[in-house]
Amino acid sequence: MRVDGPQGRFTDADVIDGRKLERVLAVGKHLGYDFGKDRILHVHLGLQGDFTEGSGPLPPVKGALRLRMWNAAAVKRPAVPGESKRHAWYSEDDGTGHLDPEQIAWVELRGPMDCSLYTQAEWEKLLGRLGPDPLNGDGPEKMIAKVRKSRKAVGELLMDQTMFAGIGNIFRAELLYRARLSPFRPGKEVGEDVLRSIWKDAGGLMPAAMIDRRIVTTKPPDRPHKRGQALKEEAHYVYRRNGLPCFVCETTIKKQEVAGRNLFWCPTCQAEPSSVMRG
Numbered sequence: 001m002r003v004d005g006p007q008g009r010f011t012d013a014d015v016i017d018g019r020k021l022e023r024v025l026a027v028g029k030h031l032g033y034d035f036g037k038d039r040i041l042h043v044h045l046g047l048q049g050d051f052t053e054g055s056g057p058l059p060p061v062k063g064a065l066r067l068r069m070w071n072a073a074a075v076k077r078p079a080v081p082g083e084s085k086r087h088a089w090y091s092e093d094d095g096t097g098h099l100d101p102e103q104i105a106w107v108e109l110r111g112p113m114d115c116s117l118y119t120q121a122e123w124e125k126l127l128g129r130l131g132p133d134p135l136n137g138d139g140p141e142k143m144i145a146k147v148r149k150s151r152k153a154v155g156e157l158l159m160d161q162t163m164f165a166g167i168g169n170i171f172r173a174e175l176l177y178r179a180r181l182s183p184f185r186p187g188k189e190v191g192e193d194v195l196r197s198i199w200k201d202a203g204g205l206m207p208a209a210m211i212d213r214r215i216v217t218t219k220p221p222d223r224p225h226k227r228g229q230a231l232k233e234e235a236h237y238v239y240r241r242n243g244l245p246c247f248v249c250e251t252t253i254k255k256q257e258v259a260g261r262n263l264f265w266c267p268t269c270q271a272e273p274s275s276v277m278r279g
């Protein structure tokens, strides 16, 4: 692989340029490009980071380009018609128009929260901090034990990467909705069976999103269009649907900031225990 950092902020490109990329690790929200010999390129996209990929020759450098990686032989091949496409926000990605992996000759990285070189020890230290990851075949036991000890709201705990590695803002809102669980329920009051079913649900939704390159959490019978692919506006139950009626009960979806990010929920389907009791 050839590697450079046109923007000048990634200064370790020389250390991995020209080396063989042995494997790519993905744990929670962290990516590790393992170039062997204690050289792991760590990438965390954060809120602004984004990859572009393409076929054919490298395009001219544009914008704040933190990192480029390319295959010297592949960039000599002609571009595939339709070729490069900037990844849209995942929530807005309709899953179409992407290149087959074998056609990708280069990738560009812009705006990540982190792009730096880790040693094996540093990578392992990071793994030690992260909770189990439903995409990596981990079991939920550690997560269950931690959540059930906490007084914090489950909506906050789901975003805590030391409990549940890889869950982002869309999955937080959608998993809670699908469990019909109030985001404000304290962790210690959430049943073990509920946490297990959330874990299992994440283990189905997350790989599907990875393959489809879009997150769809609604079940076909709940969508306004019950047949065919989910339209963009019916892909989620609550995420960014504040002010709109719930697909299931027609209550207006609400929004509030929890753990630094907007949380969306249906006050009826995800009623708090006290209001359930009040009937």
Ligand SMILES: [Zn+2]
Binding pocket: 246, 247, 248, 249, 250, 251, 266, 267, 268, 269, 270
């Ligand atoms: Zn509802």
